[in-house]
Amino acid sequence: MTKAHDPSLTPAHLLSLQIDFGSQLPRRKRQIKGYTSMNTSRLFISIYLMFHFILLCSASFLSGLCTNRDISISQSRGSSTGIPEYIVQIANTCLSGCAPFNIHFHCGWFASAKLVNPNTLKRLSFDDCLVNAGRPLRSSQIIRFTYTNSFMYPITFKSARFC
Numbered sequence: 001m002t003k004a005h006d007p008s009l010t011p012a013h014l015l016s017l018q019i020d021f022g023s024q025l026p027r028r029k030r031q032i033k034g035y036t037s038m039n040t041s042r043l044f045i046s047i048y049l050m051f052h053f054i055l056l057c058s059a060s061f062l063s064g065l066c067t068n069r070d071i072s073i074s075q076s077r078g079s080s081t082g083i084p085e086y087i088v089q090i091a092n093t094c095l096s097g098c099a100p101f102n103i104h105f106h107c108g109w110f111a112s113a114k115l116v117n118p119n120t121l122k123r124l125s126f127d128d129c130l131v132n133a134g135r136p137l138r139s140s141q142i143i144r145f146t147y148t149n150s151f152m153y154p155i156t157f158k159s160a161r162f163c
Helices: 011-018 039-061
Strands: 071-077 085-092 101-106 122-123 128-131 142-148 158-162
Touching: 071 158
Parallel strands: none
Antiparallel strands: 071 085, 085 142, 101 128, 101 158, 122 128
């Protein structure tokens, strides 16, 4: 076996590339002067394969991330007597297991004659309502509330934090 004679591979450089692979080699071969071109080739092939494995795993994981399109909002008219009542349902349709949180909606000057639980929907300021007290909205979870007003508020997605 011949020793590697690449001037760009200094002992410090080889040590930084060693990562955990060196712990798998016998003690005498872990010394820098003991590296052969065969061991160096194995090291680079291992690093190359690990890099591509991580890249492939990342790509498949990233394609499954939740987006604002996974947060569904629906409104319908409820009772027909007295002050009109509206039913709102908010659902997370993302199946990746990563729950969006800190969800905000455009909601104008949202108000209701009947109290809406602030843990469900809370107007923070004009056109900014916080859903579920900022807690994660789990996959397939539906939050439902009713409000009463003389007209239906246009409630639309504004922002959220995604994994």
